[in-house]
Amino acid sequence: MYTTLISAAELAEHIEDPRWVVIDCRHDLVNLDAGREGYAIGHIKGAQFVNLETELSGEKRGVDGAFRGRHPLPARAEFVEVLRRLGVNDDTQVVAYDAHGGMYAARLWWMLRWIGHPAVAVLDGGMAAWQSAGLPMDAAVPSRAPGSIEAKPSLVETVDMAAVLANLESGEFTVVDARAPDRFRGENETIDPVGGHIPGAVNRFFKDNLQPDGKFKDPAQLRAELTAVVADPSKAVMQCGSGVTACHNLLALEVAGLPGAALYPGSWSEWSADPSRPVAR
Structure with missing residues (x-):
């Protein structure tokens, strides 16, 4: 497997x-x-x-x-x-x-x-x-018989916006933003209407998980780099612009032998949609 x-x-x-x-x-x-x-x-x-x-x-x-x-x-x-x-x-x-x-x-x-x-x-x-x-x-579209997969208990964790908002006070977990550094800083935002990041978040650009040839770095290198960002994966939440590239960081953590981090699916696009939520730049 x-x-x-x-x-x-x-x-x-x-x-x-x-x-x-x-x-x-x-x-x-x-x-x-x-x-x-x-x-x-x-x-x-x-x-x-x-x-x-x-x-x-x-x-x-x-x-x-x-x-x-x-x-x-x-x-x-x-x-x-x-x-x-x-x-x-x-x-x-x-x-x-x-x-x-x-x-x-x-x-x-x-x-x-x-x-x-x-x-x-x-x-x-x-x-x-x-x-x-x-x-x-x-170029052909294959024809397959329908499958019969059933949902089972989840192997991953998620957190919602309310949990991330509460974390601003509690500091219970580390929020890691997978977007490019300029977008994290609130510069060159071309996708979401508001630039910046969730207060307290740290930045780990998902492309930093890759080698120049587009393949993932080896597990030891990923582990060394990611432990500098995430001390304890079980107390870390990955986010990005909309819950997509955050999954790349979650995959990199698994490759590195550092499982247990959660995903904030709504990510920056949900967070920034409400002007009452704080923004850091």
Whole structure:
């Protein structure tokens, strides 16, 4: 079972295995059709496509009308139905990939763990690693029988906005922001209407988890770097702009052997939507 990362060579050995499901998670936060268009042009042989906006996210406003962030989690039952449409069963090994250093694939990795499915890994190096190895690509959309996966107790933790707000006083946990340093400082904010960060948060840019070739740094290096940011993962909460790249930091922590951190799904986009909440710059 692969539970964090898988290499292109390892995936290639199982590309015809019916018990494996490969999922293309490519996306663009500006051009929302870019991922599907890229998939239609060419993808890893046998891979299926999921859309971050419609299949890995839920309604942006709650029943009370409050904004929940740009990519709030869907209901667990809704996500299970997405997985069943993709042919995922309880014993399926899932592999997620993208062309962006794992920033979107990590969201799917985390969400499968969220519904209690441990057999999920991110393709290390993504599509670039697959193509550079000369491995088979395809433009066909595969047909799979529906799966029967069931939700199980979650393998991960989440916190909500109220908990993060209370933490401003209690200091119970460390909040780690995965956005680029300039956005963390409140500069060059082009996605959310307000720039800055949650008071008390520290910055760990998700791209710092990667080597120049787009693959993850080795576990020892990640452990050394991440322990400088997170003294105790069980008392840490990962966030970003909308709960996506925070999952990349959560994956890096798992690779480093530092499990236990939680996700704040609403992240900065939820936090900053209410002007009564404090902002640091």
